Every structure is written in structure tokens, then in C-alpha cells.
Amino acid sequence: MGTSLENFIETTQSIASVAGLKKTFLAAVAEEGYENAVFARTNERGLVSLPWAEFPSGYVDTYRSEGWDRRDPVVQRAHLARRPFKWSETSPRGGFTKDQMRFFEECRELGVHSGITIPIPGSGRDVDLISLSLRQRAELPPHRMTHLYMLSVQYWLKYCELSDRRDQEVVPLTFQERECLRWCKEGKTNWEIGEILNISEKTVEFHLSNGMRKLGANNRITAVIVGIKTGLIPL
Template sequence: MGTNLETFIESTQSVASAAVLKKLFLTAIAEEGYENVVFARANNRRLVSVPWSEFPTGYLDTYRAEEWDRIDPVVQRAPSARGPFRWTDTQPRSGFNKQEKTFFEQCRELGVHSGITIPIRGIGNEVDLISLSLRTQDRLPPDRTTHIYMLSVQYWLKYCELTDRREQETVALTSQELECLRWCKEGKTNWEIGEILHISEKTVEFHLSNGMRKLGAANRITAVIIGIKRGLIPL
């Protein structure tokens, strides 16, 4: 189902332009069942730019004119989110307020609903957002959050490389840090990795934490993608 992650990574390795990279990413996302995609940047809970988007005609113009980012729960949630989240996850226990409910209703009328957002730490205090959503009221795609997250992180890393937004520093990981990340790639839990390597779960957490810090990754999934891209972790 959908694009194989390793195939996607391999197909983007030799890409020389952001336009070709975007096309590959949109194809992969479409295969996951999503029709709308936007790549945006936020700072201090406001959008500062939208490098590109694939929305129904008129949606982005309306969003900007109404300054919806001031009330958009997705934009407000992004700075504190540590991983991907569905738009429904932004609803507080007390429910959305009237303004937020109206916002989501207007989005649905314009062909944007049932979304998932991948926040990625950008430069400084910026948060880069990749959001996917549907255009028509239909059955939601299967929950493939982790897979979509990894596709998005790979897109972002390659985009940064092409646009010189992120320096590719030389990173030296220890053999145990690399081994733990390699087993993360295989979907193993910290406990399972500990059993395989004959070390404690806390030691696994220690090595993974160090590896993530060295790679500048907010979580293990991002660390794995960066490790693959830099040739530290084999496909």
C-alpha cells in the first residue's frame, strides 16, 4: 500500500531540483489517499511563509485574507508538538470554541478537511509544517502516520539540501548509537533493542538520546531518516 519508504528515499537521492522533488513527494502522498498538501513555515504561532501548496482554488487566498493562522488550532499546536498529529487531536477537552468551529466549517466548505500535520524543526525558532488533507467528505485513509511522517521528513531534508537551508555537518556516532538506530529503523521498541543487544532498556534510551542530539533530531524517526540520508544507516 502506497510508496515504499526505501524506494522514495532512493528516488530522491539524485534529484537536482526542488520542483522534481515536490512532484515525487506529491505522488507519494496521493498514493496514501490525500488530495491536499501544503508546505508552510510558522514562527511564534503565525505563518511566515508558504513555499508551496496544493489546495482547491481560492482556499489559500481566503486563509491569508482572513488571517486564519491567528485561530487555526493546527498552527497554534505546532510549536509544542513533538511529532505528527491529526487535526482532531487539537481539540481541547472542553471542545473547540465558536470561532474555531466556524473556521473548520469554512475550511470544509472550501474543500479542506480531515487533515494530518507533520511539524519539523526549522532554522532558529521556525517550525516547518507539512499538512495533508482531503477535499471531499469520504472515508479517511488508513492510519499510516509513521510512514507519512518518514516520507515528509525525507522530503524536508532533501529540500533543505537543495535550498541550502541546513548545513550538512559531519556527525560521529558511536557503534552502539548506530546499532540502536538501525534497530529503530526495523520498528523495534527500546525493550526489544535491549534484548537483542543484551543491554538494559535505560542504556538503549541513553544511546538513542545521544544519537538524536548529535543528529539534531527531535525524535527517533527523524534521527533514522537523517542517518539513512547521511549514509550512517543502510537502507
């Protein structure tokens, strides 16, 4: 089943270098079946920076020299997406343009096949993204999208900590805020959490919203990861 989220968080907590963090993350996604991976910062115009990329030789150089970031529908979609997505989902209503189809074909020729992308809002209007893909034509591995999302968010939070891009401090959560986030970690819906805690769905939404705001998270998954990292939510 691959690396559990709990083990990944525990392992990354003690990592002291960006290089060590990258190695641990790549090992975790490799267990999920992904051979290619990239961590990039983008804006609406294209690629801003590329902290690292694990692709077949020549792919990154070609991507940069050909200005593919301005053609890449994955980069374009990342600024609109609020959740992880498959590359096949980036097709516009009328289908991919000939230019986009040629782009994907050139990628495949260089050993970059179907994949998924996890967008993470960065500073300002920038979006950080992590993309995972295959090196040969094949079906994508069985999707554990939420699991991959959580691994990626934990990687990103630890990367920010190591590179001094984000300074997190422990903030107090109420008992019910912690409980709602704890049950979110277990995959429970608002209705299920309400039944467990004997409160209404609307009250669950209220506590989750407050918890996300206090933790500086723009979604529940990020809030859960931050809560685990800071010891507010038990593993």
C-alpha cells in the same frame, strides 16, 4: 501499500530541484490517499512563509486574505506538538469555539476536509509543518502515521539541502549507536533492541540519545532519516 520509505529516500537522493522534490513527495502522499498538501513555516503569531500549497482553487487566497492563520487551531497546535497529529485532536478540553468551528466549516466549503499535520522544528522558535488533507467529506485513510512522518521528514531534509537551509555533514557514530538506530528503523522498542543487542533499556536510551545529538536530530525518526541519508544506517 504506497511508496516505501526506502524507495522514497533512494528516489529523492538524486533529485536536483525543489520542484522535482515537491512532485515526488506529492505523488507519494497521494498514494496514501491525501489529495491536499501544504508546506509552511509558522511561528507563534501565525504564518511566516508558504513555500507551496496544493489546494482547490481559491483556498490559499481566502486563507491569507481572511487571516485564518490567527484562527487556525492546527497552526496553534503545531508549536506544542512533538509528534504528528490529526486535526480532530486540536480540540481544546471544552471543545472547539464557535469561531474555530466556523473556520473548519469554511475550509470544508472550499474543499479542505479532515487532515493530519506533521510539525518539524525549524530555526529559532519557528516550526515548519506539512499538512495533508482530503477534498471531500470522508473518513481519513487508514493511518500509517509513522510512515507519513518519515516521508515528510525526508522531504524536509532534502528540501533544506536543496535550498541551502541546512548543511549536513557525516558524523561518526559508534557501532552500538548505529545498531540502536538501525533497529529503531525496524520499529523495535527500547526493550526489544536491548534484547537483540543484549544490553539494558537504559543503555539503549543512552546510545540513542548520543546518536540523535551527533546527528543534530530532535527525535528518533529524524535521526534514522539522517542516518540513512548519510549512509550511516543501511536501507
